[in-house]
Amino acid sequence: MNLDYNDEQNMLREQIQKFCETEYDFYKREDVVKSSADFDQNVWKLFAEQGWLSMPFSEQSGGLGFGPIELSILFEEFGKALVIEPYLSTVVLSGTLLDNSIYTGRNDLIEKICSGELHISLGYAEPESGYDYQNPNTTLDTSFILNGTKTLVLNGSNSEKLIITCSKDDSLCIVIVDSKTPGVSVNSFSTVDGQSCAEISFERVKLDESNIIALGDKAINLLKQTINLATLCICAEAVGCMESCYFKTLEYTKGREQFGQPISNFQVLQHRMVDMYIESELAKSLLIKAMLEVNNNSDEMYKHVSALKSYIGKSGKLSAKEAVQLHGGMGVSEEMMIGHYLKKMITIDALFGNADYHLKKFTS
Amino acid sequence: MNINFSKEDIAFREEVRDWLSNDYPKHVKEKTDKGININKDDLIDFHKALSKKGWMGYNWPVEYGGTGWSASKLYIFNKELGLAGCPPILPFGVGMVGPVIYTFGNDEQKKRFLPDILNFNAWWCQGYSEPGSGSDLASLKTKAVLRNDLDEDYYVVNGSKTWTTLAQNADWIFCLVRTDNSGIKQEGISFLLIDMKSPGIEVKPIITIDGDHEVNSVFFTDVKVPAKNLIGEEGKGWTYAKFLLAHERFGIAGVGASMRQLNRLKEIISKLDNHDLQKKVNELEVALSAIEITELRLLSALENGGHPGAESSILKIKGTEMQQSLSELFVEASGEYALMYPGPHGYENNAKPAGPDYAAEGLSAFLNLRKTSIYGGSNEIQKNILSKYVLGV
Numbered sequence: 088m089n090l091d092y093n094d095e096q097n098m099l100r101e102q103i104q105k106f107c108e109t110e111y112d113f114y115k116r117e118d119v120v121k122s123s124a125d126f127d128q129n130v131w132k133l134f135a136e137q138g139w140l141s142m143p144f145s146e147q148s149g150g151l152g153f154g155p156i157e158l159s160i161l162f163e164e165f166g167k168a169l170v171i172e173p174y175l176s177t178v179v180l181s182g183t184l185l186d187n188s189i190y191t192g193r194n195d196l197i198e199k200i201c202s203g204e205l206h207i208s209l210g211y212a213e214p215e216s217g218y219d220y221q222n223p224n225t226t227l228d229t230s231f232i233l234n235g236t237k238t239l240v241l242n243g244s245n246s247e248k249l250i251i252t253c254s255k256d257d258s259l260c261i262v263i264v265d266s267k268t269p270g271v272s273v274n275s276f277s278t279v280d281g282q283s284c285a286e287i288s289f290e291r292v293k294l295d296e297s298n299i300i301a302l303g304d305k306a307i308n309l310l311k312q313t314i315n316l317a318t319l320c321i322c323a324e325a326v327g328c329m330e331s332c333y334f335k336t337l338e339y340t341k342g343r344e345q346f347g348q349p350i351s352n353f354q355v356l357q358h359r360m361v362d363m364y365i366e367s368e369l370a371k372s373l374l375i376k377a378m379l380e381v382n383n384n385s386d387e388m389y390k391h392v393s394a395l396k397s398y399i400g401k402s403g404k405l406s407a408k409e410a411v412q413l414h415g416g417m418g419v420s421e422e423m424m425i426g427h428y429l430k431k432m433i434t435i436d437a438l439f440g441n442a443d444y445h446l447k448k449f450t451s
Numbered sequence: 452m453n454i455n456f457s458k459e460d461i462a463f464r465e466e467v468r469d470w471l472s473n474d475y476p477k478h479v480k481e482k483t484d485k486g487i488n489i490n491k492d493d494l495i496d497f498h499k500a501l502s503k504k505g506w507m508g509y510n511w512p513v514e515y516g517g518t519g520w521s522a523s524k525l526y527i528f529n530k531e532l533g534l535a536g537c538p539p540i541l542p543f544g545v546g547m548v549g550p551v552i553y554t555f556g557n558d559e560q561k562k563r564f565l566p567d568i569l570n571f572n573a574w575w576c577q578g579y580s581e582p583g584s585g586s587d588l589a590s591l592k593t594k595a596v597l598r599n600d601l602d603e604d605y606y607v608v609n610g611s612k613t614w615t616t617l618a619q620n621a622d623w624i625f626c627l628v629r630t631d632n633s634g635i636k637q638e639g640i641s642f643l644l645i646d647m648k649s650p651g652i653e654v655k656p657i658i659t660i661d662g663d664h665e666v667n668s669v670f671f672t673d674v675k676v677p678a679k680n681l682i683g684e685e686g687k688g689w690t691y692a693k694f695l696l697a698h699e700r701f702g703i704a705g706v707g708a709s710m711r712q713l714n715r716l717k718e719i720i721s722k723l724d725n726h727d728l729q730k731k732v733n734e735l736e737v738a739l740s741a742i743e744i745t746e747l748r749l750l751s752a753l754e755n756g757g758h759p760g761a762e763s764s765i766l767k768i769k770g771t772e773m774q775q776s777l778s779e780l781f782v783e784a785s786g787e788y789a790l791m792y793p794g795p796h797g798y799e800n801n802a803k804p805a806g807p808d809y810a811a812e813g814l815s816a817f818l819n820l821r822k823t824s825i826y827g828g829s830n831e832i833q834k835n836i837l838s839k840y841v842l843g844v
Contacts (some may be wrong), residue, residue, distance in 0.1 A: 088460075088524060089453050090751035096452075156452060337842055357838040358831070362593035364841060365765050373737070381452050394737045443730075450733045 107168035125283035135203030159323035166327025173242035181207035210237030243285025244275035400442025486812030533707020578626035604678035660817035662794035704770030761840035771823035781813025
């Protein structure tokens with residue numbers, strides 16, 4: 088048994104950390120969030136140059152062949168810096184789905200994702216679907232005509248290609264659609280944590296057999312596997328957020344003086360920060376377990392990701408709420424970074440099944 | 452990164468399981484399986500069985516007759532015994548005073564005391580807490596004065612100790628006593644071994660809220676203790692006491708025992724169709740998994756050359772909270788039967804009234820386990836430790 092990261096993994100973390108510290112300033116991020124742009128194109132280019140956009144893809148597809156451990160490291164660091172660039176959407180949800188499929192055009196698309204020139208989004212959720220993604224109301228009929236509406240499509244308005252789940256003869260089907268195809272309409276809006284997403288309608292969109300990525304059981308497995316990996320990634324992101332919440336709160340209370348002394352001297356605050364530290368360590372433990380199970384592609388991997396997600400949903404929000412409280416009035420000021428972690432935690436809990444949903448899934 | 456145990460460790464786990472099914476005394480197992488409190492003889496039989504297998508010195512180096520186990524073997528041993536429902540190994544001899552004696556004691560003391568600890572021929576108890584000193588241990592007042600009579604050096608001990616677990620069964624007590632009052636309170640404390648049969652020692656029971664007699668007050672009136680029973684140097688007792696606290700790190704979270712309780716609870720609740728309770732149990736299952744992996748992370752750090760320090764306070768806090776929460780769910784699962792409490796020893800000669808078997812046991816555990824967040828450095832003290840050493844405030 089050895090639960091330490093290896094040297095390569097530690098180097099990767101340092102590299103990402105350094106990038107986030109030097110190139111990813113919170114105020115620059117805020118300017119982008121408030122502008123009409125959904126993310127910083129220049130940052131995306133830098134991601135490509137660092138090789139991060141190629142990380143999870145197999146070497147046959149031109150990727151670096153990294154697994155869930157390296158992805159978790161990346162997302163932990165992204166969590167600390169509150170990165171808004173659509174890595175989850177383009178690389179994890181769309182890219183790894185393609186990489187794990189036998190879709191003929193996948194190599195060309197993955198190459199373009201790696202170089203940073205192409206965004207693809209995955210439409211898996213629908214207005215009526217809740218967290219059940221396997222029975223979409225969107226349909227592909229026998230003449231390959233697509234009808235329906237997808238919601239919460241992350242980065243939907245910036246993607247040239249859309250991967251869409253639909254029903255075909257009562258089976259789950261995954262198709263890829265050019266977003267410029269007649270009948271596709273995109274309504275874009277932003278999420279509470281500063282990302283962009285879209286509601287996308289398909290009205291009599293004419294496709295053909297070559298648009299199909301997977302069908303039936305293969306489609307179900309592909310979708311489950313992809314959502315599971317993405318869930319792991321946002322949990323890692325949450326672990327990064329929790330660590331930052333704890334650390335930034337500690338730094339703040341050490342510097343903030345009241346009644347003639349730093350407020351970190353007060354035991355009541357110390358114990359609450361200790362609780363934040365403990366929660367972040369326990370969440371990290373569940374993350375390690377889950378990422379190793381996913382790495383081994385074990386039968387238990389869904390169960391352990393659900394355990395992690397249910398824990399994160401509760402403890403992540405708790406840490407962020409405590410961070411806001413201990414920052415006092417500054418905690419609720421938009422100009423301070425700390426309150427933005429709370430918004431991130433709300434987003435993470437809501438995505439791909441919240442705490443209650445995954446707690447049930449864990450034991451079923 | 453690799454979370455799996457080595458082949459050697461897995462073979463060892465099988466050996467432990469074999470011992471549990473074949474050599475763990477059957478009459479003890481029968482009682483613990485039924486949730487009946489065990490008595491002094493049961494505890495002695497259990498410890499003697501461990502001695503016979505050579506496992507009593509589970510945390511000792513080989514040169515003193517211990518097993519010399521790696522941290523992962525220790526973990527497996529603790530977990531398997533907990534899962535099997537064994538009573539906790541009494542820590543006072545083998546876990547506490549033993550390591551102090553082989554680390555700071557002289558050769559004569561090692562020869563005199565260590566074999567009896569390994570063979571469980573001597574029952575030890577711990578004389579730390581006093582009526583006036585709880586979490587602030589160094590404020591202790593029990594006084595030991597060095598005298599010489601007819602060329603014999605001895606201490607005269609006066610004072611009292613409290614919360615002394617199972618002192619009613621003990622042959623020996625190791626005590627922190629004050630031998631000097633002149634410096635700061637941590638100085639002037641000495642570590643003394645005292646024969647419980649010495650004239651002037653009186654043990655009075657303290658009955659806890661579960662109705663059980665587990666802890667005691669121990670009074671010392673002009674108790675004569677040979678000076679050769681002093682460990683190490685006079686005035687260095689605080690250093691030895693701190694060493695002892697650092698030594699009791701593993702098994703602190705009680706993961707194996709909690710897993711056993713969780714599994715029993717799941718079985719009970721599967722028959723109740725109570726979704727609210729089910730949700731609480733599910734939450735504890737996730738949290739217990741988090742505690743287990745946190746313990747494995749500390750273990751891995753230790754085995755790969757790291758030095759886990761204050762982080763073990765996390766295990767103390769979360770492990771004891773877990774034990775308490777589980778016991779509380781047994782009480783909740785009992786519904787209205789929870790109010791019928793016969794005490795820790797069951798209904799004895801009276802007929803058992805209607806209600807689930809686990810009702811009385813659950814309540815007994817719930818009341819008894821209140822102690823876990825108080826003893827061994829209360830959970831608030833653990834948070835102070837984490838504040839100081841991890842947060843740096």
